[in-house]
Amino acid sequence: MKPPPFSYAAPTTLAEAVGLLTEHAEAEPRVLAGGQSLIPLLNFRLAKPGYLIDLRNVAGLSGIRHEGDVLVIGAMTRMSELERSAQVAVAAPLLAEAVGFVAHTPVRNSGTIGGSLAHADPAAELPAVALASGADLVAAGPAGSRRIPAAEFLRGPFSTALAPDEILTAIRAAAAEQVLAGAAAEAATAAEAARAGVEGLAPAGDLHASGQTRLDLARTYLRRGIELAMSRARNER
Ligand SMILES: Cc1cc2nc3c(=O)[nH]c(=O)nc-3n(C[C@H](O)[C@H](O)[C@H](O)COP(=O)(O)OP(=O)(O)OC[C@H]3O[C@@H](n4cnc5c(N)ncnc54)[C@H](O)[C@@H]3O)c2cc1C
Numbered sequence: 378m379k380p381p382p383f384s385y386a387a388p389t390t391l392a393e394a395v396g397l398l399t400e401h402a403e404a405e406p407r408v409l410a411g412g413q414s415l416i417p418l419l420n421f422r423l424a425k426p427g428y429l430i431d432l433r434n435v436a437g438l439s440g441i442r443h444e445g446d447v448l449v450i451g452a453m454t455r456m457s458e459l460e461r462s463a464q465v466a467v468a469a470p471l472l473a474e475a476v477g478f479v480a481h482t483p484v485r486n487s488g489t490i491g492g493s494l495a496h497a498d499p500a501a502e503l504p505a506v507a508l509a510s511g512a513d514l515v516a517a518g519p520a521g522s523r524r525i526p527a528a529e530f531l532r533g534p535f536s537t538a539l540a541p542d543e544i545l546t547a548i549r550a551a552a553a554e555q556v557l558a559g560a561a562a563e564a565a566t567a568a569e570a571a572r573a574g575v576e577g578l579a580p581a582g583d584l585h586a587s588g589q590t591r592l593d594l595a596r597t598y599l600r601r602g603i604e605l606a607m608s609r610a611r612n613e614r
Pocket of ligand 1: 407408410415432453478480481495501502546
């Protein structure tokens with residue numbers, strides 16, 4: 378299918394992009410990053426924005442750098458850049474490991490970290506990593522910039538704390554060693570920790586799997602993840 382008609386702009390500054398979001402609010406504008414989720418939504422007419430604001434030419438939205446102990450990743454940084462980055466591998470190994478599981482190379486060459494987080498698909502890798510690593514997200518709007526912890530940013534399936542006139546500009550992640558520093562070794566077994574970890578979850582069932590199957594899967598994968606982390610901490614794997 379073809380997308381519904383829309384107007385298009387390719388601003389070069391963040392201020393211009395935010396200004397366009399405000400100016401064309403009645404057209405329910407959307408920003409376009411890598412297009413890997415938004416374009417299919419348009420083609421299937423599941424989204425019908427009257428205005429698309431392409432972020433590709435906006436200066437300063439991509440790149441990976443350190444600010445002190447904090448790793449700062451521009452929202453327009455492509456997933457393939459995360460995959461190849463030595464800085465990400467050292468400071469955010471969970472992100473480096475998870476990003477390789479996203480789709481396949483052409484999708485990762487176009488898809489951005491900001492697009493994945495703003496899309497907030499509950500099955501996606503990068504929102505889960507942002508939650509697990511306690512990342513902060515930076516959003517810019519007409520009133521300026523604000524930092525939003527991942528746990529507040531991700532409100533639910535396909536729902537975020539972004540206002541319609543805000544653009545995600547960067548993701549901050551504390552370096553892994555900082556998170557782990559001083560943490561006591563847990564005596565509890567991985568199985569017990571996994572059981573406690575899924576307590577209170579009540580996943581919905583559908584055609585593909587019952588809620589109970591999903592709960593069992595969550596517990597099993599959590600246990601395996603904890604076992605892997607423990608063995609890595611012991612330098613076994
Ligand atoms: C074949 C295929 C397989 C895939 N498999 C996986 C997978 O296994 N795992 C996975 O996690 N994902 C998967 N995806 C989704 C992919 O990761 C997308 O790239 C990602 O979800 C969106 O990133 P994007 O840069 O393409 O964003 P876009 O598609 O351009 O935008 C997505 C949404 O985010 C908004 N947005 C984008 N950037 C910003 C910003 N800076 N500020 C505010 N809002 C913004 C857009 O308005 C839109 O609503 C797959 C996609 C395809 C096509």
